[in-house]
Amino acid sequence: MELEIKELALPGIPKQRPLVIAGPCSAETEEQVICTATQLASKGIKIFRAGVWKPRTKPGGFEGHGEKALPWLKRVKEETGMLLCVEVATPEHAEAALKAGVDILWVGARTTANPFAVQALADFLKGTDIPVLVKNPVNPDLELWIGALMRLNGAGLKRIGAIHRGFSTIDQKLYRNMPMWHIPIELHRKFPKLPILCDPSHIGGRRDLIAPLCQQSMDMGFDGLVVESHCRPDEAWSDAKQQVLPDVLDFILDRLVIRDNVELTESLASLRNQIDNIDDDIMNLLTKRMRISGEIAMYKKEHNMAVVQTGRYSEILEKRCAHGALCGMSPEFVRRIFEAIHEESVRQQMELINR
Numbered sequence: 001m002e003l004e005i006k007e008l009a010l011p012g013i014p015k016q017r018p019l020v021i022a023g024p025c026s027a028e029t030e031e032q033v034i035c036t037a038t039q040l041a042s043k044g045i046k047i048f049r050a051g052v053w054k055p056r057t058k059p060g061g062f063e064g065h066g067e068k069a070l071p072w073l074k075r076v077k078e079e080t081g082m083l084l085c086v087e088v089a090t091p092e093h094a095e096a097a098l099k100a101g102v103d104i105l106w107v108g109a110r111t112t113a114n115p116f117a118v119q120a121l122a123d124f125l126k127g128t129d130i131p132v133l134v135k136n137p138v139n140p141d142l143e144l145w146i147g148a149l150m151r152l153n154g155a156g157l158k159r160i161g162a163i164h165r166g167f168s169t170i171d172q173k174l175y176r177n178m179p180m181w182h183i184p185i186e187l188h189r190k191f192p193k194l195p196i197l198c199d200p201s202h203i204g205g206r207r208d209l210i211a212p213l214c215q216q217s218m219d220m221g222f223d224g225l226v227v228e229s230h231c232r233p234d235e236a237w238s239d240a241k242q243q244v245l246p247d248v249l250d251f252i253l254d255r256l257v258i259r260d261n262v263e264l265t266e267s268l269a270s271l272r273n274q275i276d277n278i279d280d281d282i283m284n285l286l287t288k289r290m291r292i293s294g295e296i297a298m299y300k301k302e303h304n305m306a307v308v309q310t311g312r313y314s315e316i317l318e319k320r321c322a323h324g325a326l327c328g329m330s331p332e333f334v335r336r337i338f339e340a341i342h343e344e345s346v347r348q349q350m351e352l353i354n355r
């Protein structure tokens with residue numbers, strides 16, 4: 001499986017790291033678009049992003065103005081000279097974007113997850129040489145991400161790149177979307193020539209996470225950044241919590257330390273960060289387990305039952321050890337963990353019952 005990749009070769013954009021694309025989540029009004037773009041341009045940002053068609057997870061959110069917003073973007077290009085980057089999900093979107101002079105297209109996470117939609121886009125774009133950036137699918141499926149890149153490449157599009165925007169999970173933790181850095185790193189390992197940008201806004205989901213995520217992605221060797229920036233972030237119609245002022249973005253970019261010759265690899269810091277997050281999860285789950293065990297204690301008290309039910313205890317140990325063995329852990333190790341958990345659980349139950 002190969003991809004034929006050509007450089008993005010964006011007119012007027014120097015080839016240095018990071019390639020920066022910035023702009024609001026959504027094009028809301030002509031005034032907001034021009035105001036944000038002018039401020040970004042004055043800070044030296046050369047590529048403007050804005051969502052015109054917004055696929056929202058649930059109905060009721062702002063779904064974009066559609067074609068009505070394209071003349072506002074055209075004005076950005078005329079007045080600031082910035083290149084335009086817009087999300088497209090259907091051939092109709094792509095047609096309207098190309099007509100409006102959009103320079104770079106991106107495929108959103110929800111679209112990448114749908115091979116029919118990506119194929120329809122690829123078929124429509126066949127014969128053009130437009131650069132297309134493909135966001136990872138919402139689910140952590142590297143093959144689906146590669147599949148989307150292959151469909152576009154198969155239609156003759158060679159100026160392609162990837163955007164890492166993190167992956168959805170049911171439980172919301174520190175990040176809005178889990179970074180799972182090993183996935184874009186594996187993509188890079190498979191296709192070393194493919195430019196990969198990081199979208200700290202959708203990974204972090206919070207303003208204060210943008211700077212550290214930008215630095216982390218640069219340290220790991222990403223080629224560029226896609227950052228949401230809005231002239232009045234608090235009033236944004238979508239993704240308000242994660243958008244930063246153009247001034248703030250400038251400040252963040254200014255302080256980025258860019259090290260040369262960095263390969264896209266996971267840094268020790270990021271691996272440690274993942275371990276910290278997992279330990280956090282373990283602590284939360286243990287707390288939840290102790291709480292439920294406390295509820296069981298109250299039940300036992302009401303029904304005059306002994307705290308330790310040996311049958312149940314043996315069953316737990318047996319099942320967990322077998323499960324552990326299936327996951328490559330020694331049954332002895334798993335036994336020690338569950339004996340310790342059980343001991344603490346019994347201690348807490350005794351305390352509750354005798355209170």
Ligand code: PEP
Nearest residue numbers: 025051108109110165202
């Ligand atoms: C966006 O860039 O505003 C967007 C909708 O992103 P994603 O497809 O990553 O959710």
Ligand code: MN
Nearest residue numbers: 025228238239
């Ligand atoms: Mn957004």
